[in-house]
Amino acid sequence: MVQPVFDAAVLSAQSDIPSQFIWPADESPTPDATEELHVPLIDIGGLLSGDRAAAAEVTRLVGEACEQHGFFQVVNHGIDAELLADAHRCVDAFFTMPLGDKQRALRRPGESCGYASSFTGRFASKLPWKETLSFRSCPSEPVLVVDYIVATLGEDHRRLGEAYARYCSEMSRLSLEIMEVLGESLGVGRVHYRRFFEGNESIMRLNYYPPCQRPNETLGTGPHCDPTSLTILHQDDVGGLQVHADGRWRSIAPRANAFVVNIGDTFMALSNGRYRSCLHRAVVNSRVPRKSLAFFLCPQMDKVVAPPGTLVDEANPRAYPDFTWRKLLDFTQKHYRADMRTLEVFSDWVQQQALLPTATTTTT
Ligand SMILES: C=C1C[C@]23C[C@H]1CC[C@H]2[C@]1(C)CCC[C@@](C)(C(=O)O)[C@H]1[C@@H]3C(=O)O
Ligand SMILES: O=C(O)CCC(=O)C(=O)O
Numbered sequence: 378m379v380q381p382v383f384d385a386a387v388l389s390a391q392s393d394i395p396s397q398f399i400w401p402a403d404e405s406p407t408p409d410a411t412e413e414l415h416v417p418l419i420d421i422g423g424l425l426s427g428d429r430a431a432a433a434e435v436t437r438l439v440g441e442a443c444e445q446h447g448f449f450q451v452v453n454h455g456i457d458a459e460l461l462a463d464a465h466r467c468v469d470a471f472f473t474m475p476l477g478d479k480q481r482a483l484r485r486p487g488e489s490c491g492y493a494s495s496f497t498g499r500f501a502s503k504l505p506w507k508e509t510l511s512f513r514s515c516p517s518e519p520v521l522v523v524d525y526i527v528a529t530l531g532e533d534h535r536r537l538g539e540a541y542a543r544y545c546s547e548m549s550r551l552s553l554e555i556m557e558v559l560g561e562s563l564g565v566g567r568v569h570y571r572r573f574f575e576g577n578e579s580i581m582r583l584n585y586y587p588p589c590q591r592p593n594e595t596l597g598t599g600p601h602c603d604p605t606s607l608t609i610l611h612q613d614d615v616g617g618l619q620v621h622a623d624g625r626w627r628s629i630a631p632r633a634n635a636f637v638v639n640i641g642d643t644f645m646a647l648s649n650g651r652y653r654s655c656l657h658r659a660v661v662n663s664r665v666p667r668k669s670l671a672f673f674l675c676p677q678m679d680k681v682v683a684p685p686g687t688l689v690d691e692a693n694p695r696a697y698p699d700f701t702w703r704k705l706l707d708f709t710q711k712h713y714r715a716d717m718r719t720l721e722v723f724s725d726w727v728q729q730q731a732l733l734p735t736a737t738t739t740t741t
Protein backbone atom coordinates (compact mmCIF):
# COMPACT_ATOMS: atom_id res chain seq x y z
CA MET A 378 0.00 0.00 0.00
CA VAL A 379 1.40 3.40 -0.93
CA GLN A 380 1.68 5.52 2.19
CA PRO A 381 0.07 8.99 1.92
CA VAL A 382 2.46 11.93 1.94
CA PHE A 383 1.62 14.35 4.77
CA ASP A 384 2.27 18.05 4.30
CA ALA A 385 2.35 19.77 7.70
CA ALA A 386 1.16 23.03 6.13
CA VAL A 387 -2.00 21.22 4.92
CA LEU A 388 -2.45 19.06 8.03
CA SER A 389 -2.35 21.98 10.47
CA ALA A 390 -5.20 23.70 8.64
CA GLN A 391 -7.65 20.81 9.21
CA SER A 392 -9.90 20.43 12.29
CA ASP A 393 -9.10 16.73 12.77
CA ILE A 394 -5.86 14.78 12.40
CA PRO A 395 -5.40 11.62 10.29
CA SER A 396 -5.83 8.39 12.31
CA GLN A 397 -2.21 7.39 11.58
CA PHE A 398 -1.08 10.23 13.91
CA ILE A 399 -3.33 9.23 16.81
CA TRP A 400 -1.45 7.39 19.57
CA PRO A 401 -3.09 4.80 21.88
CA ALA A 402 -4.65 6.21 25.06
CA ASP A 403 -1.95 4.64 27.28
CA GLU A 404 0.75 6.51 25.35
CA SER A 405 -1.04 9.73 24.52
CA PRO A 406 0.29 12.80 26.29
CA THR A 407 -1.20 15.13 28.83
CA PRO A 408 1.26 17.90 27.91
CA ASP A 409 0.09 20.43 30.48
CA ALA A 410 -0.01 18.05 33.42
CA THR A 411 3.66 17.21 33.91
CA GLU A 412 5.83 18.48 36.72
CA GLU A 413 9.39 19.49 35.98
CA LEU A 414 12.34 17.12 36.34
CA HIS A 415 15.19 19.07 37.96
CA VAL A 416 18.42 17.74 36.49
CA PRO A 417 21.92 18.90 37.53
CA LEU A 418 23.24 22.01 35.77
CA ILE A 419 26.91 21.31 35.00
CA ASP A 420 29.30 24.25 34.56
CA ILE A 421 31.51 22.37 32.09
CA GLY A 422 33.82 25.34 31.46
CA GLY A 423 34.54 25.77 35.16
CA LEU A 424 35.06 22.06 35.52
CA LEU A 425 37.74 21.84 32.87
CA SER A 426 39.51 24.99 34.12
CA GLY A 427 41.24 22.86 36.74
CA ASP A 428 39.30 23.75 39.91
CA ARG A 429 39.68 20.35 41.58
CA ALA A 430 37.02 20.86 44.28
CA ALA A 431 34.42 21.93 41.67
CA ALA A 432 35.45 19.02 39.45
CA ALA A 433 34.86 16.46 42.19
CA GLU A 434 31.40 17.90 42.94
CA VAL A 435 30.37 17.98 39.27
CA THR A 436 31.67 14.46 38.69
CA ARG A 437 29.54 13.28 41.60
CA LEU A 438 26.41 15.11 40.33
CA VAL A 439 26.82 13.76 36.79
CA GLY A 440 27.35 10.24 38.11
CA GLU A 441 24.21 10.38 40.24
CA ALA A 442 22.07 11.71 37.38
CA CYS A 443 23.42 9.10 34.92
CA GLU A 444 22.75 6.23 37.33
CA GLN A 445 19.17 7.44 37.77
CA HIS A 446 17.73 8.86 34.53
CA GLY A 447 20.73 9.68 32.32
CA PHE A 448 19.87 13.39 31.89
CA PHE A 449 21.76 16.53 32.91
CA GLN A 450 22.30 20.02 31.48
CA VAL A 451 25.53 21.85 30.65
CA VAL A 452 26.17 25.59 30.85
CA ASN A 453 29.32 27.68 30.33
CA HIS A 454 29.82 25.37 27.34
CA GLY A 455 31.68 27.84 25.13
CA ILE A 456 29.25 27.57 22.20
CA ASP A 457 28.97 31.00 20.58
CA ALA A 458 25.48 32.49 21.14
CA GLU A 459 25.39 33.90 17.59
CA LEU A 460 26.21 30.46 16.13
CA LEU A 461 23.37 28.95 18.16
CA ALA A 462 20.95 31.69 17.05
CA ASP A 463 22.02 31.16 13.43
CA ALA A 464 21.43 27.41 13.76
CA HIS A 465 17.87 28.06 14.91
CA ARG A 466 17.28 30.59 12.12
CA CYS A 467 18.42 27.98 9.57
CA VAL A 468 15.90 25.49 10.94
CA ASP A 469 13.06 27.97 10.46
CA ALA A 470 14.27 28.83 6.95
CA PHE A 471 14.45 25.17 5.92
CA PHE A 472 11.20 23.84 7.38
CA THR A 473 9.07 26.78 6.17
CA MET A 474 10.03 25.95 2.56
CA PRO A 475 7.40 24.28 0.33
CA LEU A 476 7.27 20.49 0.79
CA GLY A 477 8.55 19.88 -2.73
CA ASP A 478 11.75 21.80 -2.02
CA LYS A 479 12.34 19.95 1.28
CA GLN A 480 11.80 16.63 -0.46
CA ARG A 481 14.89 17.24 -2.59
CA ALA A 482 16.69 15.82 0.47
CA LEU A 483 14.09 13.06 1.05
CA ARG A 484 15.41 10.29 3.35
CA ARG A 485 15.81 7.06 1.35
CA PRO A 486 14.50 3.82 2.95
CA GLY A 487 17.06 2.27 5.28
CA GLU A 488 19.20 5.42 5.46
CA SER A 489 19.57 7.66 8.51
CA CYS A 490 20.17 10.91 6.60
CA GLY A 491 17.79 13.21 4.78
CA TYR A 492 14.43 14.89 5.16
CA ALA A 493 11.54 12.94 6.66
CA SER A 494 8.02 14.26 6.91
CA SER A 495 6.10 12.27 9.55
CA PHE A 496 7.97 9.22 8.26
CA THR A 497 5.69 8.75 5.29
CA GLY A 498 6.32 5.30 3.93
CA ARG A 499 8.30 4.28 6.96
CA PHE A 500 5.69 3.59 9.62
CA ALA A 501 1.98 2.87 9.13
CA SER A 502 0.70 3.98 12.56
CA LYS A 503 1.63 6.08 15.60
CA LEU A 504 3.20 8.62 13.26
CA PRO A 505 5.15 11.41 14.99
CA TRP A 506 3.85 14.94 14.39
CA LYS A 507 7.15 16.28 13.16
CA GLU A 508 9.47 16.86 10.25
CA THR A 509 13.18 16.13 10.54
CA LEU A 510 16.38 16.80 8.59
CA SER A 511 19.32 14.56 9.53
CA PHE A 512 22.87 14.46 8.24
CA ARG A 513 26.24 12.92 9.18
CA SER A 514 29.13 14.83 10.75
CA CYS A 515 32.71 13.58 11.21
CA PRO A 516 35.55 15.72 12.61
CA SER A 517 37.93 14.01 10.15
CA GLU A 518 35.84 15.19 7.17
CA PRO A 519 35.32 18.96 7.68
CA VAL A 520 33.53 19.48 4.32
CA LEU A 521 31.10 16.55 4.78
CA VAL A 522 28.19 18.68 6.06
CA VAL A 523 28.51 21.48 3.49
CA ASP A 524 28.96 19.02 0.62
CA TYR A 525 25.88 17.04 1.69
CA ILE A 526 23.65 20.12 2.10
CA VAL A 527 24.77 21.70 -1.22
CA ALA A 528 24.50 18.37 -3.09
CA THR A 529 20.97 17.64 -1.83
CA LEU A 530 19.44 21.10 -1.40
CA GLY A 531 21.44 23.17 -3.86
CA GLU A 532 24.01 25.98 -3.88
CA ASP A 533 21.50 28.47 -2.38
CA HIS A 534 21.67 26.48 0.89
CA ARG A 535 25.44 26.68 1.24
CA ARG A 536 25.06 29.08 4.19
CA LEU A 537 22.95 26.52 6.09
CA GLY A 538 25.65 23.94 5.39
CA GLU A 539 28.42 26.23 6.64
CA ALA A 540 26.49 27.19 9.79
CA TYR A 541 25.87 23.52 10.64
CA ALA A 542 29.45 22.53 9.80
CA ARG A 543 30.60 24.99 12.49
CA TYR A 544 27.81 23.89 14.85
CA CYS A 545 28.66 20.18 14.52
CA SER A 546 32.35 20.85 15.03
CA GLU A 547 31.52 22.66 18.29
CA MET A 548 29.17 19.81 19.32
CA SER A 549 31.96 17.29 18.75
CA ARG A 550 34.32 19.36 20.92
CA LEU A 551 31.73 19.61 23.72
CA SER A 552 30.96 15.86 23.43
CA LEU A 553 34.61 14.96 24.05
CA GLU A 554 34.71 17.25 27.11
CA ILE A 555 31.59 15.53 28.44
CA MET A 556 33.21 12.14 27.75
CA GLU A 557 36.08 13.20 30.02
CA VAL A 558 33.58 13.92 32.80
CA LEU A 559 31.78 10.59 32.27
CA GLY A 560 35.08 8.68 32.29
CA GLU A 561 36.11 10.40 35.52
CA SER A 562 32.73 9.74 37.16
CA LEU A 563 32.89 6.03 36.20
CA GLY A 564 36.42 5.77 37.60
CA VAL A 565 37.97 4.75 34.27
CA GLY A 566 39.89 8.03 33.84
CA ARG A 567 39.33 11.12 31.70
CA VAL A 568 40.91 9.85 28.51
CA HIS A 569 39.26 6.43 28.06
CA TYR A 570 36.00 7.49 26.43
CA ARG A 571 37.49 10.66 24.98
CA ARG A 572 39.87 8.55 22.91
CA PHE A 573 37.05 6.14 21.94
CA PHE A 574 35.03 9.00 20.40
CA GLU A 575 37.81 11.13 18.93
CA GLY A 576 37.03 9.73 15.45
CA ASN A 577 33.27 9.99 15.84
CA GLU A 578 30.83 9.57 12.93
CA SER A 579 27.89 11.46 14.43
CA ILE A 580 24.38 12.39 13.32
CA MET A 581 22.95 15.94 13.45
CA ARG A 582 19.16 16.02 13.50
CA LEU A 583 16.93 19.10 13.18
CA ASN A 584 13.49 18.47 14.68
CA TYR A 585 10.57 20.68 13.64
CA TYR A 586 7.20 20.17 15.32
CA PRO A 587 4.37 22.10 13.61
CA PRO A 588 1.47 23.20 15.86
CA CYS A 589 -1.20 20.48 16.11
CA GLN A 590 -4.91 21.03 16.57
CA ARG A 591 -5.15 17.83 18.65
CA PRO A 592 -1.99 18.01 20.80
CA ASN A 593 -3.33 15.52 23.36
CA GLU A 594 -3.93 12.81 20.74
CA THR A 595 -0.51 12.68 19.09
CA LEU A 596 3.21 12.89 19.92
CA GLY A 597 6.01 14.89 18.34
CA THR A 598 8.50 12.09 19.06
CA GLY A 599 7.31 8.83 20.54
CA PRO A 600 8.62 7.24 23.75
CA HIS A 601 12.17 5.98 23.16
CA CYS A 602 15.72 5.69 24.37
CA ASP A 603 18.31 7.12 21.97
CA PRO A 604 20.21 4.19 20.41
CA THR A 605 23.23 6.49 20.00
CA SER A 606 25.94 7.24 22.60
CA LEU A 607 25.33 10.78 23.84
CA THR A 608 22.73 13.35 22.81
CA ILE A 609 23.38 17.09 23.11
CA LEU A 610 20.07 18.81 22.54
CA HIS A 611 19.14 22.47 22.32
CA GLN A 612 15.42 23.09 22.51
CA ASP A 613 13.87 26.47 21.69
CA ASP A 614 11.81 28.33 24.29
CA VAL A 615 8.55 26.46 23.60
CA GLY A 616 9.11 23.35 25.75
CA GLY A 617 7.94 19.80 25.05
CA LEU A 618 10.77 17.44 26.02
CA GLN A 619 9.62 14.93 28.62
CA VAL A 620 11.60 12.27 30.51
CA HIS A 621 10.09 9.19 32.17
CA ALA A 622 11.54 9.20 35.69
CA ASP A 623 10.16 7.88 39.03
CA GLY A 624 7.32 6.20 37.14
CA ARG A 625 5.91 9.34 35.51
CA TRP A 626 6.50 11.81 32.67
CA ARG A 627 8.41 14.90 33.78
CA SER A 628 9.21 17.93 31.64
CA ILE A 629 12.65 19.48 31.18
CA ALA A 630 12.15 23.23 31.02
CA PRO A 631 13.97 25.07 28.20
CA ARG A 632 17.03 27.13 29.15
CA ALA A 633 18.41 29.26 26.30
CA ASN A 634 21.99 29.10 27.65
CA ALA A 635 21.99 25.36 28.39
CA PHE A 636 22.20 22.13 26.42
CA VAL A 637 20.26 19.08 27.59
CA VAL A 638 22.56 16.04 27.59
CA ASN A 639 21.46 12.42 27.84
CA ILE A 640 23.08 9.01 27.75
CA GLY A 641 22.10 6.76 24.84
CA ASP A 642 21.94 2.96 24.50
CA THR A 643 25.46 2.69 23.06
CA PHE A 644 27.01 4.49 26.02
CA MET A 645 24.89 2.40 28.40
CA ALA A 646 26.64 -0.63 26.84
CA LEU A 647 30.04 1.13 27.07
CA SER A 648 29.41 1.63 30.81
CA ASN A 649 28.31 -2.01 31.19
CA GLY A 650 24.85 -0.83 32.22
CA ARG A 651 26.06 1.47 35.03
CA TYR A 652 24.70 4.59 33.30
CA ARG A 653 21.11 4.60 32.08
CA SER A 654 19.78 5.37 28.62
CA CYS A 655 16.42 6.80 29.58
CA LEU A 656 12.93 6.83 28.15
CA HIS A 657 11.92 10.23 26.81
CA ARG A 658 9.53 11.77 24.27
CA ALA A 659 8.43 15.12 22.85
CA VAL A 660 4.90 16.53 23.04
CA VAL A 661 3.44 19.16 20.70
CA ASN A 662 1.07 22.09 21.25
CA SER A 663 -1.75 23.76 19.35
CA ARG A 664 -0.27 27.23 19.32
CA VAL A 665 3.27 27.49 17.95
CA PRO A 666 5.87 25.35 16.15
CA ARG A 667 8.65 23.88 18.29
CA LYS A 668 12.23 23.20 17.23
CA SER A 669 15.04 21.15 18.75
CA LEU A 670 18.60 20.62 17.52
CA ALA A 671 19.82 17.13 18.46
CA PHE A 672 23.50 16.19 18.03
CA PHE A 673 23.86 12.40 18.37
CA LEU A 674 27.44 11.39 19.21
CA CYS A 675 28.23 8.03 17.57
CA PRO A 676 31.49 6.02 17.42
CA GLN A 677 33.18 5.16 14.15
CA MET A 678 30.90 2.71 12.37
CA ASP A 679 33.08 -0.39 12.82
CA LYS A 680 34.55 0.25 16.27
CA VAL A 681 33.63 -2.55 18.66
CA VAL A 682 31.38 -1.32 21.47
CA ALA A 683 32.53 -3.01 24.71
CA PRO A 684 32.98 -1.67 28.27
CA PRO A 685 36.44 -1.23 29.84
CA GLY A 686 37.56 -4.27 31.87
CA THR A 687 37.44 -2.27 35.10
CA LEU A 688 33.61 -2.12 34.82
CA VAL A 689 33.24 -5.89 34.42
CA ASP A 690 33.66 -8.25 37.35
CA GLU A 691 31.86 -11.09 39.10
CA ALA A 692 29.30 -8.72 40.63
CA ASN A 693 28.93 -6.88 37.30
CA PRO A 694 29.07 -9.42 34.45
CA ARG A 695 28.80 -8.23 30.85
CA ALA A 696 25.34 -6.68 30.40
CA TYR A 697 25.40 -6.60 26.57
CA PRO A 698 27.27 -8.44 23.79
CA ASP A 699 30.01 -6.80 21.72
CA PHE A 700 28.54 -4.97 18.71
CA THR A 701 29.42 -2.24 16.23
CA TRP A 702 27.47 0.99 15.91
CA ARG A 703 27.00 0.20 12.21
CA LYS A 704 25.03 -2.93 13.19
CA LEU A 705 22.85 -1.12 15.77
CA LEU A 706 22.18 1.82 13.43
CA ASP A 707 21.24 -0.58 10.63
CA PHE A 708 18.95 -2.41 13.05
CA THR A 709 17.04 0.80 13.85
CA GLN A 710 16.86 1.94 10.22
CA LYS A 711 15.92 -1.35 8.58
CA HIS A 712 14.49 -3.78 11.13
CA TYR A 713 13.20 -2.09 14.28
CA ARG A 714 11.61 1.24 15.27
CA ALA A 715 13.69 2.53 18.16
CA ASP A 716 11.66 2.54 21.37
CA MET A 717 12.33 1.85 25.08
CA ARG A 718 13.57 -1.73 24.48
CA THR A 719 15.85 -1.27 21.46
CA LEU A 720 19.11 -2.43 23.10
CA GLU A 721 17.46 -5.46 24.73
CA VAL A 722 15.82 -6.59 21.47
CA PHE A 723 18.98 -5.82 19.51
CA SER A 724 21.15 -7.83 21.95
CA ASP A 725 18.89 -10.87 21.51
CA TRP A 726 19.02 -10.38 17.74
CA VAL A 727 22.84 -10.24 17.77
CA GLN A 728 23.06 -13.39 19.86
CA GLN A 729 20.60 -15.24 17.60
CA GLN A 730 22.59 -14.14 14.53
CA ALA A 731 25.72 -15.60 16.17
CA LEU A 732 23.92 -18.97 16.49
CA LEU A 733 22.91 -19.08 12.82
CA PRO A 734 25.05 -21.45 10.76
CA THR A 735 27.50 -19.29 8.82
CA ALA A 736 26.59 -19.33 5.15
CA THR A 737 28.63 -22.14 3.62
CA THR A 738 29.55 -21.81 -0.01
CA THR A 739 29.68 -25.12 -1.78
CA THR A 740 31.99 -25.41 -4.77
CA THR A 741 30.76 -27.81 -7.42
C1 LIG B 1 19.94 6.65 15.45
C2 LIG B 1 18.79 7.34 15.50
C3 LIG B 1 17.46 6.80 15.17
C4 LIG B 1 16.51 7.97 15.56
C5 LIG B 1 17.36 9.18 15.33
C6 LIG B 1 18.68 8.76 15.96
C7 LIG B 1 18.51 8.79 17.50
C8 LIG B 1 17.04 8.78 17.95
C9 LIG B 1 16.17 7.86 17.08
C10 LIG B 1 14.64 8.14 17.15
C11 LIG B 1 14.38 9.66 17.25
C12 LIG B 1 13.95 7.42 18.34
C13 LIG B 1 12.41 7.51 18.21
C14 LIG B 1 11.93 6.88 16.88
C15 LIG B 1 12.60 7.52 15.63
C16 LIG B 1 12.18 6.69 14.41
C17 LIG B 1 12.06 8.94 15.40
O1 LIG B 1 10.99 9.29 15.95
O2 LIG B 1 12.69 9.72 14.66
C18 LIG B 1 14.15 7.46 15.85
C19 LIG B 1 15.14 8.03 14.81
C20 LIG B 1 15.15 7.27 13.47
O3 LIG B 1 15.17 6.02 13.44
O4 LIG B 1 15.11 7.99 12.44
O1 LIG C 1 12.62 17.29 20.45
C1 LIG C 1 12.98 16.89 21.58
O2 LIG C 1 12.96 17.61 22.60
C2 LIG C 1 13.43 15.45 21.75
C3 LIG C 1 13.76 14.78 20.42
C4 LIG C 1 14.42 13.44 20.65
O3 LIG C 1 14.33 12.82 21.71
C5 LIG C 1 15.19 12.83 19.54
O4 LIG C 1 15.18 13.40 18.42
O5 LIG C 1 15.81 11.74 19.83
Ligand SMILES: [Fe+2]
Binds near residue numbers: 601602603608657
Ligand atom coordinates in the same frame (compact mmCIF):
# COMPACT_ATOMS: atom_id res chain seq x y z
FE1 LIG D 1 15.70 11.13 21.79
